Amino acid sequence: MxxxxxxxxxxxxxxxxxxxxxxxxxxxxxxxxxxxxxxxxxxxxxxxxxxxxxxxxxxxxxxxxxxxxxxxxxxPLSAELGPGLLGQVLDGLGRPLEVISERAGGPFIIRGIKSPTLPRDRRWHWLPEARPGDLVQSGDVLGSVKEGPINHKIMVPPRIGRARVLEVYPEGDYTVEEPIAVVEHVGGKEQLKMYHKWPVRNPRPFKEKLDPSELLITGQRVIDTFFPIVKGGTSAVPGGFGTGKTVALHQISKWADADVVVYVGCGERGNEMTDLLHTFPKLVDPKTGRPLLERSVLIANTSNMPVPAREASIFIGITYAEYYRDMGLHVVLTADSTSRWAEALRELSSRLEEIPSEKGFPAYLPDFVASFYERAGRVRVSGNRDEIGSVAVIGAVSPSGGDLNEPVTQHTMRYVGAFWALDKDLAFKRHFPSINWLRSFSKYALGLRNWWINTTGHEMIDYRERAMSLLQSASSLEEVARVVGEAALSDENRLVLLSAELIKEGFLVQSAYHEVDTYCSPKKQALLLRTLLEFYDRAKPLIEAGVPMSKVAEMRSLGLLRRLKFVPEDEFEAAVKEALSQLEAEISSLLAEVR
Ligand SMILES: Nc1ncnc2c1ncn2[C@@H]1O[C@H](COP(=O)(O)OP(=O)(O)OP(=O)(O)O)[C@@H](O)[C@H]1O
Ligand SMILES: [Mg+2]
Missing domain, CATH: 2.40.30.20 (Elongation Factor Tu (Ef-tu); domain 3)
Structure with missing residues (x-):
């Protein structure tokens, strides 16, 4: 570029x-x-x-x-948009890192090299769709090429407006520098290539912004069920050192039901980026069994790049995301971490001797945060076609000392639809994802009632509310128990604690590294949560009948319920039936004892 x-x-x-x-x-x-x-x-x-x-x-x-x-x-600073973006590892200005390392003799020495983003020598198999004589407008599809697993639409670039097609080049293999069509517009005749440039700080046009209505399935239970993000939605993942931000973003990149992933890494420490460059290309796309990178763009701000480049990289990333959205695709952009980028703003602002605002950040920090998250959305795409595309944006925030009251976290909170507050105490206990269920939120959750019913047949929003109220009651009871000791609690209250524990262990805790547990389909999430809630419903009459809590806590079916999450999808329903019938049997015999 x-x-x-x-x-x-x-x-x-x-x-x-x-x-x-x-x-x-x-x-x-x-x-x-x-x-x-x-x-x-x-x-x-x-x-x-x-x-x-x-x-x-x-x-x-x-x-x-x-x-x-x-x-x-x-x-202005512009991005090259065309086939050849996917599969690339780029620096913060859109320059291929491999190319840079070849020429400069090392991956991190990149001064003054102007390598284009898109490979100039690679040929793409062009399938024309438009015909000479067609009247077209920006966003209309001229033809397509296959780019990895994606059908990459070659569209009339935004700046063209209305035009008449004079010539369309025949099917065949072309590089991005060769023309594929000739159009005539108010400015005259123009040859179009498979790529064009777009100023990264300007949002790309679309016809209409639509309400988000569809869950972006991440397969992560605490997210999808409790604090969901939708296609075209926004979310922030604040958390202190080592609380699981990067693992969360990798899991989402890997499992989200999106077509394209844009991953922007803004590392602070040199080894963080080296890590990313090693781990991300090794992630396997569960849909295809092939490298996830084939349908991703990875932007890595290398440690020797000066801070201002981090700020640019995030806009380059969102521009790529919008470009694939314009093809009618669903895109996820993850940024790790936006704090590094806000720090770039702060450093620059101080060098420019601007008057600092909170904690040395410039007064325009909120505008910058907004200008990034506002480019997310689910839209009706430009052009004469009825297609919907989306960009979901998920940004990690790494507040120093884990303090969620600092300006970057606070401003981000105002602009995002979901907020996953990572908790160092949970992380310390190895409760992962360490999303704190009392401090997190999602504005999308209630709007997904119909989505859950239509997709899984379950009233998931009701389950969610019941589970949440158990968790909240448990949290107040824990406070009480801390003062008076757990022994002083009534058996009813201890059952609440036990049932909440079951939901934590059996549902909220999810290992990214367990073969089965790493992903949980919405259907499995719904059935699992309903089953775990049933434990509370069925055990309650036992306590009322006078069965001591110690006996309830010893039921063997509890262990089965706790481990249900590890059962593969195809055996899951049978396992649920078995766990419930064991539970039933144990309950009957306990009841028989007290009668
Ligand atoms: N879902 C998970 N399942 C299992 N382990 C996890 C999960 N999430 C995090 N961990 C554990 O926590 C460790 C730290 O996670 P991660 O590197 O994502 O934290 P981070 O918040 O990005 O840290 P940093 O502040 O250093 O960037 C991981 O190496 C892993 O052992
Ligand atoms: Mg990290």
Missing amino acids: IEQAYVKGGTIVHVKGPVIIAEGMRGSKVREVVYVGEERLIGEIVRIEGDRAIIQVYEPTGGVRAGEPVERTGE
């Missing part, structure tokens, strides 16, 4: 880390991309003061000196 026409330039007068000041820049615009210094490092103008431009540079500026030139491009 970013090999734009030379416009004119200025001269560096001052270098302050990633921020440089250049003069002779009259006529340039805020957000214009520039090439800085002899090495032509990529930068973006952030402010203009008369003849001077303040530029944030996206590459290390060591060695750059006053007097060196600044080249203007006249264009």
Whole structure:
């Protein structure tokens, strides 16, 4: 990307880390991309003061000196959109990391290299759909190519508007630089290629934003059942060090019923990104048994890239996500972690000597958070076709010291539909996912009543409410027990504690590493939760009949219920029946004892 026409330039007068000041820049615009210094490092103008431009540079500026030139491009930071995005590992500016490492002799030395995002030598098998004479508009499909498992639609780019098709190239193998159609619009005749560029900070157009109504199935019980996210929805995953943010995002990337995954990694420590570069490409797509990367784009902000690049990477990522959405696909974008990106804003703001707001973050932090999450959505796509696509956005937040009251978490909370508060005490007890059921929320949950009935035949929202109220009662009882001791609780109350424990152990705790437990279908979630709730309903009359709690807690069927989650889907219904009939038998014999 970013090999734009030379416009004119200025001269560096001052270098302050990633921020440089250049003069002779009259006529340039805020957000214009520039090439800085002899090495032509990529930068973006952030402010203009008369003849001077303040530029944030996206590459290390060591060695750059006053007097060196600044080249203007006249264009904003843009992403290349076309076949060849999937399967790629890109840096924060959309440059392929492999290519960079080959040329620069190491994966992390990338200064001043302008490699295009899309491979220029690869051929794609073009299947034309449009015909000469067709009247088309932006978003209409001209044809398609197969990109990994995806049917990649080649659409009329947004800037074209209405046009007449003059020529469509025949089926065959083309590179992205070869024309595949010629159209005529108000601006004249134009050859179209399989790719186009789009300024990353502008949302891509669509016809209409729709209400979210469909669960984004993640296969993670505590998420889908208690704090769901929908297709086109937003969610934040705040959590301190080691609480399970990355595992949660990997699980979602792997299991979510989305067509395409965009994963943006903004690591702080060098080894975090190395980790990501090693683990993500090894994730296996459960749908195909092939690498997940075949239908993903991985953006990795390498540790030697200066902080401002992190901020750009998140917008590059969301632009890719919107592009696949425009094909009528469902996309999930995960960002790990948005705190790193907010810190980039803070650092830049302080270098620009802006007046800081809370905790040193700039006053426009909330606008930035909003401009990211607002690009999520379920939409009717552009063009003359009735198709729906979606982008769901899930951002990890890593508040320092795990303090959820800090500004990034607090502002994020205002813009997201679901909030999964990870809890260090749960993580310490190895209760994973460590999503705290009292501090998390999802605004989508109640709207999914019909979805659950239609998909599973279960009144899941009722189960959810009953389970939640058991968990809440248990939590207050635990408080009481802490003061007076558990022995002082009545047997009724101890049964509540036991039943809540069963829901925690048997439902909320879910191992990402267990062959069966790693994914749980909505149908299994519903039947499992209903079955676990039945324990409480059936055990309650026992206590009322005077059976001591110690006997209730010793029932062997409890163990079966606790382990039901490990039973594979195809044996699950039978296992539920067996567990319930054991329970029934034990209950009858306990009742017989007291009578
Ligand atoms: N769902 C899960 N199932 C089993 N183990 C888990 C699960 N989630 C997290 N863990 C355990 O917790 C560890 C830490 O998780 P993870 O690396 O995701 O935390 P993090 O919040 O991303 O940490 P950091 O702050 O360092 O980025 C994992 O290595 C794993 O052992
Ligand atoms: Mg992590």
